[in-house]
Amino acid sequence: MFIKNVQLRNFRNYSDLNLDFDADKILLTGKNAQGKTNLLEAIGYLASLKTIKAKHDSELIKWGEDFSKIKGVFTKNDSDTTLEIVLNPPKKKLLKVNEIKKNKTSEYLSNIFSVSFSTSDLALLRGNPEDRRTWLDEAVSSLYPAHADRISKYNKIRTQKNNFLKSLGGNINGENALLDVWNEQLAITGSNIILLRLNFLKELLKYARQKHSHISLKETLSIVYNSSILEDVNVEDVSEWTSAKIAEKFYERLDEKRNEEIIRAQSVVGPHRDDVSFFIDNINSQKFASQGQQRTIVLALKLAETELIRSKTGYNAILLLDDVLAELDDIRQTYLLNGIEERHQTIITSVDTLHFDKRYLENVKIYKIIQNENSADIIPA
Ligand SMILES: Nc1ncnc2c1ncn2[C@@H]1O[C@H](COP(=O)(O)OP(=O)(O)OP(=O)(O)O)[C@@H](O)[C@H]1O
Ligand SMILES: [Mg+2]
Structure with missing residues (x-):
């Protein structure tokens, strides 16, 4: 799977770019x-509709402009797929695959697979639970687009439930039967979210453990899903869970927490409160691992993601590496660059070429990005 052309109109600091790869x-x-990360972000956004930095799509539009158009031509199985996104708020963003408009995100996604790896990923283990949930849900959604739809449905129901909880004003004895309606919907949608996360992590661990032990020599990686519904689940033991069993636990928890939720006027249990922990030889790596050990885990997870995509879809994801090489030591750099081998198209940003070994540079095409007065431009280096 390759990207062979990208066209940007008013995207971040690019006014008008048409670039062949x-x-x-x-x-x-x-x-x-100058616009290195911005270009990588555009490609990742085309592939996954997720961005490295932006919280809102509107941040992607060049300052002072009112729309942005991002277009990419990709090759897979020897034929071309064109993806296009038009941002023109307040209108809904326009998504097109091969010039045909797609109304549902899930119809747009799963055409092209990319895996992004940036310096902020290196902080995944140090970040907060929300960072890890975002990482997990994005990775799951890239393989199972329905997951993204389910998350947004879950969040909508949760907002409605929270509004209702607020309207109760903390009164646990008032009329609150409507809560059961929201709770039922949350339990059904939420248990499917949890189940898919668990199964994904189980599959991911198989590859991540291999990659991880290779670079750390003998340490064993484990992953635990910290669930507010099921408590801690070692992801190797997920087969005992079905969505019906999770939903049953979900109802029990919601009953237990009913008064607390009314008093606090918020939903206190569910996948929006869950977290993931990584253990090396049964030691919690978030608490005790060195920075190098934590980076090894993140690197193993990223490479495992590409393996999982290949095993599920048969495609080699496009790898987008934003400035990570400078942050990795020699051993991990070599492992990363060797680990991605010839199979993946790899687009790397870097201030200079100092961190790359000569052999790698012999086979790489280098572009230089320069911010001119009004827009960024690209010249072959
Ligand atoms: N919506 C936007 N409109 C116009 N310019 C923007 C927009 N968003 C970001 N920029 C600008 O784009 C410039 C380039 O950002 P980018 O993150 O791509 O730099 P970079 O080349 O990756 O730099 P670094 O080496 O520091 O990571 C920044 O100066 C930023 O202010
Ligand atoms: Mg950058």
Whole structure:
């Protein structure tokens, strides 16, 4: 799977870019604040509708402009797929696959697979539970687009329930039967979210453990899903769970927490409160691992994601590596660059080429990005 052309109109600091990629190893260089990450972000956004930095789509539109158009031509199985996104708020964003408009996100996704790896991922283990949930849900959604739809449905129901809880004003003895309606919907949608997360983590661990032990030499990685509904689940033991069994626990928990939820006027249990923990030889790595050990875990997880995509879809994901090489030591750099081998198209950003070994640079096409007065531009280096 390759990207062979990208066109940007008013995307971040790009006014008008039309760039052909005719190589599978690409290096985007340039000084700070020129537009390297922005270009990588555009490609990742086309593939996954997720962005490295933006919280809202509108942040992607070039300042002072009112719309943005992002278009990419990808090759898979020897034929071309064109993906296009038009942002023109307050209108809903327009999604097109091969010039045909798609109304549902799930119809747009799963055409192209990419895995992004940026310096903020290196902090995954140090970040907060929300960072880990976002990472997990994005990874799950890229393989199972229905997951993304389910998350947004779950969040909508949760907002409605929270509004109702607020309207009760903390009174646990008032009329609150409507709560059961929201709770039922939350339990059904939420248990499917949890089940898919568990199954995904189980599959991911198989590959991640291999990658991890290879680089750490002998340590064993484990993953525990910290659930507010099921408590701690070692993801190797997920087969005992079905969505019906999880839903049953969900109802029990909601009953237990009913008064607390009314008093606090918020939903206190569910997948929006869950977390993931990583253990090395049964030691909690978030609490005790060194920075290097934590980075090894993140690296193993990212490479495992590409393996999982290949095993589920047969495709080699496009790898988007934003500035990570400089942050990894020699051993991990070599492991990353060797680990991705020839199979993946790899687009890497870096201020310079100092961190790359000569052998890698021999086969890579280097582009230079320069911010001119009004827009960023790209020149072959
Ligand atoms: N919506 C936007 N409109 C116009 N410019 C933007 C927008 N969003 C970000 N920028 C600008 O784009 C510039 C380039 O950002 P980018 O993150 O791509 O830099 P970079 O080349 O990756 O730099 P670094 O090496 O520091 O990571 C920044 O100066 C930023 O202010
Ligand atoms: Mg950058």
